[in-house]
Amino acid sequence: MPxxxxxPLCNHASDKHPGLSWHGFPxxxxxxxxxxxxxxxxxxxxxxxxxxxxxKVSGATKVCSxxxxxxxxxxxxxxxxxxxxxIERNVLNRKAKVFPSVFTWTATKKPERKEPTxxxxxxxxxxxxxxxxxxxxxxxxxxxxxxxxxxxxSASDSDDEVFTSPxxxxxxxxxxxxCGGDHCCPCFKKLDAELELSKAKLEELQCxxxxxxxxxxxxxxxxxNMSYDRIKEADYMVNYYTGFSSALMFMxxxxxxxxxxxxxxxxxxxxxxxxxxxxxGMKRGPKPKLALIDQFLLVMMRLRLxxxxxxxxxxxxxxxxxxxxxxxxxxxxxxxxFKQLPVWLPRRTIDRLMPPCFxxxxxxxxxxxxxxxxxxxxxxxxxxxxxxxSNYKSHNTVKVLIGxxxxxxxxxxxxxxEGSISDKSITxxxxxxxxxxxxxxxxxxxxxxxxxxxxxxxxRLNIPPFKSGDRQxxxxxxxxxxxxxxxxxxxxxKMQRIxxxxxxxxxxxxxxxxxxxxxxxxxxMLTNFEGALVA
Numbered sequence: 134m135p136x137x138x139x140x141p142l143c144n145h146a147s148d149k150h151p152g153l154s155w156h157g158f159p160x161x162x163x164x165x166x167x168x169x170x171x172x173x174x175x176x177x178x179x180x181x182x183x184x185x186x187x188x189k190v191s192g193a194t195k196v197c198s199x200x201x202x203x204x205x206x207x208x209x210x211x212x213x214x215x216x217x218x219x220i221e222r223n224v225l226n227r228k229a230k231v232f233p234s235v236f237t238w239t240a241t242k243k244p245e246r247k248e249p250t251x252x253x254x255x256x257x258x259x260x261x262x263x264x265x266x267x268x269x270x271x272x273x274x275x276x277x278x279x280x281x282x283x284x285x286x287s288a289s290d291s292d293d294e295v296f297t298s299p300x301x302x303x304x305x306x307x308x309x310x311x312c313g314g315d316h317c318c319p320c321f322k323k324l325d326a327e328l329e330l331s332k333a334k335l336e337e338l339q340c341x342x343x344x345x346x347x348x349x350x351x352x353x354x355x356x357x358n359m360s361y362d363r364i365k366e367a368d369y370m371v372n373y374y375t376g377f378s379s380a381l382m383f384m385x386x387x388x389x390x391x392x393x394x395x396x397x398x399x400x401x402x403x404x405x406x407x408x409x410x411x412x413x414g415m416k417r418g419p420k421p422k423l424a425l426i427d428q429f430l431l432v433m434m435r436l437r438l439x440x441x442x443x444x445x446x447x448x449x450x451x452x453x454x455x456x457x458x459x460x461x462x463x464x465x466x467x468x469x470x471f472k473q474l475p476v477w478l479p480r481r482t483i484d485r486l487m488p489p490c491f492x493x494x495x496x497x498x499x500x501x502x503x504x505x506x507x508x509x510x511x512x513x514x515x516x517x518x519x520x521x522x523s524n525y526k527s528h529n530t531v532k533v534l535i536g537x538x539x540x541x542x543x544x545x546x547x548x549x550x551e552g553s554i555s556d557k558s559i560t561x562x563x564x565x566x567x568x569x570x571x572x573x574x575x576x577x578x579x580x581x582x583x584x585x586x587x588x589x590x591x592x593r594l595n596i597p598p599f600k601s602g603d604r605q606x607x608x609x610x611x612x613x614x615x616x617x618x619x620x621x622x623x624x625x626x627k628m629q630r631i632x633x634x635x636x637x638x639x640x641x642x643x644x645x646x647x648x649x650x651x652x653x654x655x656x657x658m659l660t661n662f663e664g665a666l667v668a
Contacts, residue, residue: 138197200233359448375433399458432463439635499573506530523552549650
């Protein structure tokens, strides 16, 4: 079986490189750690074996001889025969505790130094030239007498002026030759000792640097987790991820929920528990590691962007089941808290916020109603398949009646009904008739044939006039249709805002079927944080 080098960026193998020798890791833990630091690897057994970062030192883990210096091997002719190739290999000097030190990342090429420019000094007068030659000869004789101690003085004296005469060059050559080879001067011995000490310190610092670099590499997270602190400075980011127009509106909603969220525990029970009492019917679980504001951000990203649980678990570095429990817990909490608000506004508030277009034509309008349908996956039960089939959409749907005030805020959201129910039936069953007062008027589409239901409570119905027979509509009816369409269009715009929460877009999963009413109500209430729809 061939050996493979475990050093990163090295592709040597014993079957392809027969001239190399192969060396296993030392048994001493300290030496083994030094080897791992040098090759920039660390043992990782906390990941699956097929993971790219899995690494464990065993008897088969080898380092090829390309990463060792010639001085790392035992002196003499000591060799060992390789069992796989029958080739004699060099043996490492284990007693000296050698380690691999030759790598691709350490093979740095020194920049080539430009040769110095030769500058010729002006030729000195004959008197000065003879004086300089005499000084050089004296210095040479002193150097020869002391064994090289006069080297510094001669060098300092000769630095004042440089001559190019042959005699001066020969004298300098003789001077350097007298003390050049044996390094017997005390200054050379001191320099050698300082050099060896500097090399030892440099080697120690290099080892520490490699260890810190290795530790930093493995301590870096694979990605940066998501948090509110990352987006709070940019309102456009807050709007994209949550639907709130600014960080100020996000914090306003969070502060409204904060006190109740502090005593909340993750949902860990059946979906049949009552939603209007979120503290009952749920099992208390451990508190999640996410901060409350980051939990709220996660749930808003789930509602607004429709991100899957796996995606959110990756971004927030939690488990998928925690994402599911967080979503259910927070949606139930928001449903419970929003239900406590006076969503159905009193008459005087409606009049105070009435837009000019309504004041002129329909001043008694209390609510504009319309039904909207949400696609769902085909239910598994045949009876539910039949009940949720919508002939209008040619799909399985659920239908919700939504009412908005003239200024554009959602003031009424019915329960979710099967898609086969008629507009009149859902209006009668939703409880809308019970909250209307005598003198109010309701604006709706032609499909709402509910005039007989409203007359009994003294409420007027404003719908576009119907065409009678084959005759064309009279001008008065055409004008009435245009007026109603001009102001009723705002309810369609509100529906678009609600469906901008992508969790309601597409086909709603069967696992969310029992929570559709809660999701629609919460998303409808969240659109009220976006400001008035009609100025």
